Amino acid sequence: MKNDCLNVWKGIAAFFIVWIHCRFPGKAGELVEGLARFAVPLFFMISGYFSGGKEPAVLWRRFRSTLRMYLWASAVYFLWRLVMLYREGSLSLEAAGNMFSLKALGELFLWNRSPFAYHLWFLGALLYCYLFYGLLARFRKAEAFFVLIPLCLGANLALGEGFHILDLHVPTACVRNFWLTGLPFFLLGCWMAGKQEEIRSSGKTGWCLAAAGVCLTAAETLLFGKAELYLGSVLLSAGLFMAAIENPGIGRGSLPAHIGEKDSRHIYLWHVIVYQFTSSLADGLGIRSYKLYQWLVPLWVCLASWMLAEILERRKTV
Numbered sequence: 407m408k409n410d411c412l413n414v415w416k417g418i419a420a421f422f423i424v425w426i427h428c429r430f431p432g433k434a435g436e437l438v439e440g441l442a443r444f445a446v447p448l449f450f451m452i453s454g455y456f457s458g459g460k461e462p463a464v465l466w467r468r469f470r471s472t473l474r475m476y477l478w479a480s481a482v483y484f485l486w487r488l489v490m491l492y493r494e495g496s497l498s499l500e501a502a503g504n505m506f507s508l509k510a511l512g513e514l515f516l517w518n519r520s521p522f523a524y525h526l527w528f529l530g531a532l533l534y535c536y537l538f539y540g541l542l543a544r545f546r547k548a549e550a551f552f553v554l555i556p557l558c559l560g561a562n563l564a565l566g567e568g569f570h571i572l573d574l575h576v577p578t579a580c581v582r583n584f585w586l587t588g589l590p591f592f593l594l595g596c597w598m599a600g601k602q603e604e605i606r607s608s609g610k611t612g613w614c615l616a617a618a619g620v621c622l623t624a625a626e627t628l629l630f631g632k633a634e635l636y637l638g639s640v641l642l643s644a645g646l647f648m649a650a651i652e653n654p655g656i657g658r659g660s661l662p663a664h665i666g667e668k669d670s671r672h673i674y675l676w677h678v679i680v681y682q683f684t685s686s687l688a689d690g691l692g693i694r695s696y697k698l699y700q701w702l703v704p705l706w707v708c709l710a711s712w713m714l715a716e717i718l719e720r721r722k723t724v
Contacts, residue, residue, distance in 0.1 A: 409651070410655055410663050412452060415448060415646050416452065416670045417663065417669070417670055419445035419449060422441070424673065428681045428707045429704065430704050437624060444623070444646070450528075450531075450592045456599075457596060457599075458595065462543050487523075505521040517579040518531045527582060527583065535588050548596060551593065552597050562590070567636060578634055598651065605651045605652060615641050615645030616649060618645070619641030619644075672718050680710045
C-alpha cells in the first residue's frame with residue numbers, strides 16, 4: 407500500500423540533499439547542511455522498508471533496476487566530467503584515464519566512491535544493500551543480522567563525529583559507504599517493515615523522536631561543526647520514518663508527495679550537473695562572490711532540478 411507521508415519525506419529530503427552539495431552561506435548554511443544529514447539515511451531506510459520480507463527474485467529485480475540507473479548516471483557524469491575538464495583546460499588522455507585507474511576502481515568497489523560524481527556513492531552502496539539482503543533472504547537469516555544496525559551505526563558515529571570532536575581525521579569515504587551508512591539504515595528499514603503494527607500503536611513516538619533529532623542535530627552542528635552523520639540525524643530519520651508508518655495518509659495529493667513519488671530520483675541524480683553548470687555560468691558573469699547569488703543559488707538549483715525532473719518524467723509518459 408502506498409504511503410503518502412513517506413512520499414512527502416522523500417520530496418523534502420531530495421531538496422535537503424541539494425543543500426548538502428549546494429550550501430547556503432555562513433552559519434545558516436552550516437546549520438541547514440547539518441539538518442540535511444537525515445536525508446540519505448532516510449532514502450536507505452525507505453529502500454529497506456520496501457525490501458523487508460520480500461523474496462530474492464523481487465530483490466534481484468530491484469538490484470537490476472538500480473544497476474541500470476547507476477550505469478546510465480555514471481555514463482552521463484563521465485561525459486560531463488570530460489566537459490568540465492575541457493572547460494578548465496585540463497582535458498587529456500591521462501586525466502580521463504585516471505578515472506579508471508586501479509586506485510579509482512579500488513575505491514569504487516570498496517568504498518562505493520564513484521570516480522565520476524561524488525553523490526553516486528549512494529547508488530553503489532544501495533546495490534550492495536540489495537545483494538547483501540538478497541543473500542540473507544535466500545537463507546532466511548535476515549533477523550539474525552539486525553544486530554549489525556547498532557554496531558555499524560556506532561562505528562559510523564565514532565569514526566565520523568567522534569573522531570572529529572577529538573580533532574582526529576578519518577577519510578569521509580571510510581564512513582560514507584555501504585558498510586557503515588547504507589547497510590545499517592537499509593536493515594533498519596527492513597526491521598521497521600516487520601514492526602509496523604507495534605509502531606502504529608506507539609502514538610506520537612515518531613514525531614517526538616523527530617523533534618528531538620532536529621534539536622540534537624542543531625546542537626551538534628553548532629558545537630562540533632561539520633560531520634557526515636550526527637546522532638541527531640539518526641533520531642530524525644528514524645522519527646520521520648516512524649511518523650510515516652503511524653500516519654501514512656498525511657500529505658495525500660500534496661505537491662511534496664508528488665515530488666517525492668515522481669521527481670525525487672531525478673532531483674538526486676541530476677542536481678550536481680545543474681549546480682556545476684550554474685557555478686560555471688556565475689564565474690563567467692563574475693557574480694559568484696556576491697552574497698545575493700550565494701543565497702539564491704541553492705534555491706535556484708532546487709527549482710531548476712525539479713523542473714528538469716518534471717520534464718524527464720513527462721517524457722516517460724508520452
